[in-house]
Amino acid sequence: MKRFIALLAALPLLSEARAGEDFEKKVRPLLAEHCFKCHGATKQSGELRLDSREAIIQGGKRGPAAIAGKPDASLLIQATAHKGDLRMPPKEKLTGSQLASLRGWITRGLPWPASPQAQNGKKPVKEEHRLWRAFQPLKPMAIPTGNSGLGEIDRFLFAELKNKGLAFSPPADKRTLLRRACFDLKGIPPSLEEMEEFLKDTRPEAFSNAVERFLQSPQYGERWARHWLDVVRYADYHDGNPKARNPVCEPLEAWRYRDWVVQSLNRDLPFDQFIIHQIAGDLLAAPDGKQPYADGLIATTFLVNGAWDRGDADKEKMVSDMVDDQVDTVGKAFLGLTLGCARCHDHKFDPISQTDYYGLAGIFYSTRMLKELGTKGGELTFQRRPLVHATVVEKRDRQVKQIEGLNSILAEMDKKNPKPAADDPTRELLVEQRNRIQKELLPEPPLALAVSEGGVPGGLFPNIQDVPLHIRGSYTRLGPVAPRCMPVFFAGENQARISQGSGRKELAAWVASKNNPLTARVIVNRVWQWHFGQGIVATPNNFGMLSQPPSHPELLDWLAGKFLDEGWSLKKLHRRIMLSAAYQQSGFTTPEKLSQDPENRLLSRFSPRRLEAEAIRDSILAVSGKIDFSQGGPATHDLNTSRRSLYVQTARWDRSNFAMLFDAANPDASVEKRDVSTVAPQALLLLNHEFVLNQAREFAGRAARDVNPGEERVQRMFLLAFNRKATAGEVETAVGLVSRLGSGKESSWAGLAQVLLASNEFVYLD
Secondary structure (H helix, E strand, O other): OHHHHHHHHHHHHHHHHHHHHHHHHHHHHHHHHHOHHHHOOOOEHHHOOOOOHHHHHHOEOOEOOOOOOOHHHOHHHHHHOOOOOOOOOOOOOOOHHHHHHHHHHHHOOOOOOOOOOOEOOEOOOOHHHHHOHHHOOOOOOOOOOOOOOOOHHHHHHHHHHHHOOOOOOOEOOHHHHHHHHHHHHHOOOOOHHHHHHHHHOOOOOHHHHHHHHHHOOHHHHHHHHHHHHHHOOOOOEOOOOHHHOOOOOOOOOHHHHHHHHHHHHHOOOOHHHHHHHHHHHHHOOOOOOOOOOHHHHHHOHHHHOOOOOOOOOOHHHHHHHHHHHHHHHHHHHHHOOOHHHHOOOOOOOOOOOHHHHHHHHHHHHOEEOEEEOOOOOOOOEEOEEEOOOHHHHHHHHHHHHHHHHHHHHHHHHHHHOOOOOOOOOHHHHHHHHHHHHHHHOOOOOOEEEOOEEOOOOOOOOOOOOOEEEEHHHOOOOEEEEEOOOOOHHHHOOOOOOOOOOOOHHHHHHHHOOOOOOOHHHHHHHHHHHHHHOOOOOOOOOOOOOOOOOOOOHHHHHHHHHHHHHOOOOHHHHHHHHHOOHHHHEOOOOOHHHHHHOOOOOOOOOOOOEEOOHHHHHHHHHHHHOOOEOOOOOOOEOOOOOOEOHHHEOOEOOOOOOHHHHOOOOOOOOOOOOOOOOOOHHHHHHHHHOHHHHHHHHHHHHHHHHHOOOOHHHHHHHHHHHHOOOOOHHHHHHHHHHHHHHHOOOHHHHHHHHHHHHOOHHHHEEO
């Protein structure tokens, strides 16, 4: 009960921050654009104002415009959904995502944070901003003295535990520890051979050797790529139905970015370079001197593969939303800042002005991610850039034009003379020439969703340029021009003017600088969270004034400093964390620990956690022996594929798939931490879905090929599923189940296999 109460106590701060951010980014701009003209300060049609919470609740002639917590009973939802006689806005219906934003806002109780006004382009900096720990430069941190038998990380943690009269839990047993490490680094359970080898190895370095093998495995990059893809709102497609996809506006080449992330992690690309490639990779020179630099182009898919409307009638609004998505995602993913909150006004909490926002927005307005905007109400066309040299593209274009020209001539000749004489030599020469060119035709060049310099053609800002502030976030009301620059509070007032190019090079250099107070802290905190289940800062996308204070601030800064000193290496960070006593402790706890450390913020034990959707599915494939470890290429919509879940499509418009049922990240937004739910449909899927039934049969068949029926086969199945032997009681229960299902029938063993795959022990990690 105490643990539950502590959790509830932590929720209001997080809920307020997220509700406020959603309102500022989605609801206030929507109301300002579509409602205030007729229901604002200067005009109140139907005696209704919609520019304050109080006015909305008071309502007009028809009563309250919205009822907190009751969207279906709210007149605002009925009108904007065009239900009944009242239809607002009268000339166009809001999009599905806009209606969803309104519904969510009403459901959350109509939160309406005050809107601070910009003051001559500068937001007043408060003393609390200057003193905020996350905004301070990194400084060398002294490791706590004493407890010399503990490692460096553990001394920081133990100092806090000691203050509470607590200590670490005993070490985890070897089976639990290897299973934990293998899932952490590969996303699948260890094989029987890996477990047997580890259990036999009594050397002190046995675990560090196992960690090293997992880090060098190709599966490491796949496992950790999925973590990163959550943060950058990755999707393979918009539409989950392959037949319904419009190729001009579907991110069909997004898989190249996903594969680049996998490969970059596997080769331990320094994280500063990982950042620079994604923000400005198209501007980098290739290491081998050859152009184009394919990795650089592919990495900028990060900027293109966003969550935005693609067929909106208001094209300028669409472009401003794209730019906002880019600013917001860069801020959250790399800096832990909610930069998007300053789109309509100065940031309510953090030292970020609206001028700062449009200084950054100008960088992305000066970046081209679309080939064309399309007609009003029509689909946009993504920009795709070839991954081969321009001369190759030009040669192929010439070949295609030659073939088209020859075909046109031949068609004209046949039209004039349908029955050419056997001796019509000109035609034969033309056919021979066309066939020769077709034989020599170069293949279509591989393409990437990549950006380039320059704005979107046909848009309000089609060039490389500074842009004006958008008053209340609307491009229809433009204020003073904001020079392209980094946020003044963080980068200083004496920044060099961006005079050439979009400014993405300068932005990337600033974000990835050792002197940036946020970047190293943010990624170290993310890695810590992905190992322990929660970060040292519990809000990984927000290190600002509304973030939760770090549980171990000195440890976070010490780790960030080491991360920089060791060349921004993620693999070195993994080793450092996983070889700590804190990581290797068991989940054993006591009433005292539950009382003093209910949420395990002090890491007095290892917190068990449920596996992610992808790890559950991949584990099913692993124990059945059918997992396909081939890497790369487009994602499939077929859940029954034997490939890893990374290669099963994530579609923005599909919320009915296996991954979403088990709380996969919402690809419409940067997700800092996945939710964990326990609902009946999860159990029903494990009991009834074709994929699970097929793999249960394969699992049972694998065990049958290895050993004879009876106790020996039960033991083999437990070893495959849980990396442990069954107890005498479990053997008795399992044999009894098989007997009841039909003794001697292989289908009865498939029933046992399915029970094991659906068990808590299979889907939870100690």
